[in-house]
Amino acid sequence: MKKLLTIIKREYLTRVNSKAFIFSTILGPIIMLAFMVVPVLIAMMETGEVTRLAIVDQTGRIFDRVRDSIINEASEGSDPSLPGGLPMDMSQSPEERARQAGMAMKGDIKIEKVAPAGRPLEDLKRELNERVRRKELDGYIVIPPDVLTGKKAEYYGRNVGDFMNSIQIEEGLSRAVNEQRLADTGVDQNLLREMSKRVTLDTFKVSEETEEQDSGEAFFLVLGVGLLIFIMILMYGGTVLSAVMEEKETRIAEILFSSVRPFPLMLGKLVGVSLVALTQFAIWGLLIGGLSIYGVATLKGQGMDLQIPSVSAANVVYFVLFFLIGFFMYASIYAVIGSIVRTYDESQGFLLVAIVPLILSFYLVFPVVRSPESTIAFWASIFPLSSPVIMPVRIISQTLPFWQIGLSLLIGFGTVILLTWLAARIYRIGMLMYGKRATIPEVWRWVRES
């Protein structure tokens, strides 16, 4: 297998030394950063300006409470009693998330009081509408006199679709009204705040040895395994394909096959290109990892309570293994495609078909999370095309016997080898009978014949 190493070395070095690799390694994070930062910047631009609200308090006594409550609602982001962790924490209700997102943008709110002073409501509204139209105001709230007994308040705004604002207003308003109701019964305000604190739920998985905390982040890490495979395939599938087709297009295949058997050649290409992909990802990973450790440390230094997802070392090893198997699996499917087609154009139709099983695996994730012990979950985690996505999900959501994980890895590994062998075989025979593109029955015949 010395020749395998020679092939791997060439595939790896020629790619890593290319300008394209250096450029994409540098540009990759910049583009990714742009994708993440630009939308946030755009969102900030809109909420960055002061939101000006007016409140028509027809009760005459609740204005202060509503104002404080809405402003509180908008700036509660630094409240340490709220659950920390990732900004997009799916374990929370949608309103909760929206609220947090709203707070993250922290638009300043200015609230002015409009005293009815005996004027009819219609007059006031006409005047306020005019101010909204002149953009002196973003909106106003009309609190009816009998709001405490359940009458609805009304919000008039330039942009009623801005649901961040309306949720803040609704929450603030109802809290203020509740407080007022309780205050009317004589309950102390501080006690009140203490009592109305939210409850957050921490979830734990019971395993044989210990109970591990599992606060949802681990679940995202698991989905990350699948996503990473998906991203890698989208990014490097084409490279695998063109690597396999390179000798076909440059007609080097014949001289290579006079020195090395097709299987080491194919395996060498697969491993070489994959190492290039992993190198690039490792560079980015170290960069992102370094930055996030720095970021977490800084935030912790400022008193923020952030948790780093807790995953056992064994599981990390499993995730890495399934990630590798998954990547090689789909890369070898691309190698098979590359060995069948004659030109890159011809491959386009096949490429989409190849990742369909990967996409279907993602659809299976949710049923599997709900019942990880079902038959479908078992087979999806054993079947080689879906196991790299599904097995990590099962590992995290239930305690699995080792043989299942081992079997899944073994079948995955076997499939990669089989696909590579298949690609090598189709490639060699295809090279010997150049001319037209092979039909599927022909390919099948090649595989059966020597």
Place this chain on the structure above:
Amino acid sequence: MTSSQTTVSLEHVTKRFAEFTAVNDLSLAVRAGRIYGLIGPNGAGKTTTIRMIVNITAPDSGAIQLFGQQMNAGSQDRIGYLPEERGLYRKMRISDQLLFFAELKDFKGRTAKDAVDRWLERMKLVEWKNKKVEALSKGMQQKIQFIAAVIHDPDLLILDEPFSGLDPINMELLKGIVLEFKAAGKTIIFSTHLMELAEKICDDICLINRSQKVLEGSLRDVKRSFGRTSVALRAEGGDGVLDDRSIVASVKRQSDEVEALLAEGVDPQIVLKLLLESGARITKFELVEPTLHDIFIEKLSEGT
């Protein structure tokens, strides 16, 4: 290695692709230290035969022996192969590329690097060492390809149409190298459909047509056994004699000369007499050996 040794032998080798038989019951023996010409028209089965010898594809039946052993992947390292389908990695530097091909033959390290320098010098391509292949002209690429075939100093060199597309100067350069290999006791298999070339360079030949062997032997034996005589003739008149197919099998007219291939068993003396009797004025009458080209044409037309 003595010349009695056999470097490559094929025994009753057959290779089919689906319904098409590319090589049919072919037996041949390539003697060590000689240049063996595998000749035949396009599509005769030359390339398939070579591919079986270099272990790219396996025969359906029959046996192939290399260096006196059953063929194995290890004997691949002792072969240098220049395929008809030429190709190099376009984006790779010349020196890296040659080292890669050498390493695939298990030839590496300092000696391989020295060999690359030596061969580039020999081919007058030193200044291109660190250039990429795509910067090279077709002819230069051809020479790089040739280096890739010989760099590991193989015991058996297989050249499939090696000189196609080369200018006369480079052709002489490569021919000289091939003859050096022969002088060093190496065996060379030379596949071509250019008869003049095969005639000049080969010791032994094997003529293949329609996936079967037509004849095999040393060039001298092949010519002798052909049993025909050609006459190079410069004369005025005598057309009646030349047109008589019982005397002259075929006539090839050149500018001011006629090359007449005599019919089987016809004595040239008789032809000369008949010509004189017919009143022809003869300025040249010379017996010439039949060319490989003549034999080739004759043998192929026999088959149809």
